[in-house]
Amino acid sequence: MKHGSTRDRLLATGLRVMHAQGFNATGVQDITQAAGVPKGSFYNHFDSKEGFGAEVLGRFWEDRTARALNVLSDESLTPLARLKAYFAAKARAEPTKTFDRGCMIGNFSAEMAGQSRLVRDRLGAVYAAWTRLLAACIAEAQAAGEIRNPGDPETLAAFLIDAFEGAVLRTKVDQDGRALARFEQLIFDSILS
Amino acid sequence: MKHGSTRDRLLATGLRVMHAQGFNATGVQDITQAAGVPKGSFYNHFDSKEGFGAEVLGRFWEDRTARALNVLSDESLTPLARLKAYFAAKARAEPTKTFDRGCMIGNFSAEMAGQSRLVRDRLGAVYAAWTRLLAACIAEAQAAGEIRNPGDPETLAAFLIDAFEGAVLRTKVDQDGRALARFEQLIFDSILS
Numbered sequence: 001m002k003h004g005s006t007r008d009r010l011l012a013t014g015l016r017v018m019h020a021q022g023f024n025a026t027g028v029q030d031i032t033q034a035a036g037v038p039k040g041s042f043y044n045h046f047d048s049k050e051g052f053g054a055e056v057l058g059r060f061w062e063d064r065t066a067r068a069l070n071v072l073s074d075e076s077l078t079p080l081a082r083l084k085a086y087f088a089a090k091a092r093a094e095p096t097k098t099f100d101r102g103c104m105i106g107n108f109s110a111e112m113a114g115q116s117r118l119v120r121d122r123l124g125a126v127y128a129a130w131t132r133l134l135a136a137c138i139a140e141a142q143a144a145g146e147i148r149n150p151g152d153p154e155t156l157a158a159f160l161i162d163a164f165e166g167a168v169l170r171t172k173v174d175q176d177g178r179a180l181a182r183f184e185q186l187i188f189d190s191i192l193s
Numbered sequence: 194m195k196h197g198s199t200r201d202r203l204l205a206t207g208l209r210v211m212h213a214q215g216f217n218a219t220g221v222q223d224i225t226q227a228a229g230v231p232k233g234s235f236y237n238h239f240d241s242k243e244g245f246g247a248e249v250l251g252r253f254w255e256d257r258t259a260r261a262l263n264v265l266s267d268e269s270l271t272p273l274a275r276l277k278a279y280f281a282a283k284a285r286a287e288p289t290k291t292f293d294r295g296c297m298i299g300n301f302s303a304e305m306a307g308q309s310r311l312v313r314d315r316l317g318a319v320y321a322a323w324t325r326l327l328a329a330c331i332a333e334a335q336a337a338g339e340i341r342n343p344g345d346p347e348t349l350a351a352f353l354i355d356a357f358e359g360a361v362l363r364t365k366v367d368q369d370g371r372a373l374a375r376f377e378q379l380i381f382d383s384i385l386s
Contacts, residue, residue, distance in 0.1 A: 020307065021307075021308070022217060022303070022304050022308075024215060024217035024218045024304075025217045025304075025308065100306070100307040101307065102303060102306075102307075106303060106359075106362055107303045107304070109303075109362045109363065109365055109366050110215070110295060110299060110300045110302075110303035110304060110362055110365070111215050111217075111218075111300070111303060111304050113293070113295075113365035113366045114213065114214075114293040114294065114295075114365055115214070115215075115218065120365075120366055120368075123366045124366055124367070127363070127366060127367075149383070151379070155375055155378075155379075156379070158363075158371075158372070158375060159356075159375045159376065159379045161359075161363075162356065162359035162360045162362070162363045162372050162375070162376065163352075163355065163356035163359050163360075164359065165359040165362055165363070166299075166354075166355035166356050166357065166358040166359025166360070166362065167355045167356075167359070169299055169302045169303055169355070169358055169359065169362070170302065170320070170351075170354075170355045170358070172302055172303070172306035172307055172313075173302050173306045173313055173316045173317055173320060174317070174320075175313075178351075179351070179355050182348055182351060182352045182355070183352065183355065185348075186344070186348075186349070186352045186384060190342070190383040190384045191379060191383050191384070
């Protein structure tokens, strides 16, 4: 097995396991076992579980960014329609069908922001990038007259992200999609109208 | 030391430690050590760490309910002013000055809803009770003409709670109160206007 492939397999497995169980409930052995590699090999590739967690979060975000860009840069849609399509796609895709995983960004914010400076800094970068993506589309929709709310696009985008993460958090408790439906309805009927 | 006092001390200590560190990062020994009681005594009072966590969450909610009722039943204020005072007080009080703890309800939703049926059911009851408290005040404000949004009070209340929890989550990453200021501004300027 090549060096690269073990490392990749550990990251892909870690993403799956840490998304489902959270950071603290996942041991290094859970990851190596699920990846089918010897426990000792983990530390050939990563300095610590903390550093591994930060990389896993980076992977999660890369995957989400690629999907977001697909929707948010779809020029066949108006800017507001892109925002609606983006959140509708997230509402369908983000939680698993059982609604028990939530979003890794929110999960790590709850669990790790107070414990790890490294993960907190990575989360800060993720939120900033996410805010920029949405703010650009909100600004376009304002310029096109589709959103009459004249608020600062970055502030609106940051609020959307926080409210969305809160809704995803709630789906884990309710084990259904009602919180996401509420979010879409109220955001597009009031804040982004 | 009386039976009751050890149990109470464990719960009070557990609330403080689990609020700061989360459930999975807190061992039974962390709690007994911080409470100054022998490790073995934990299991004289609680069947499991899971059951203990559910009780700790119940205590957190009782404390928060008492504070909420103080504000939400303050007849010297109009219903809308009560809602504003409630969230302003939460924005000042909920996160510690360092903004690193967040809200135990959100933290447990992220970390435990997928892991423990017991904690998830307790969280469901907490969200339902919290929703009823806010919905009653929203309905009063609608009846008084202070809130023109004719939406279902329970739906509006549930949205507020989710968005608030998302904002609190964000304060843990930013380590400041901007997300709460955004929440208050946008909620009272759009959704509850």
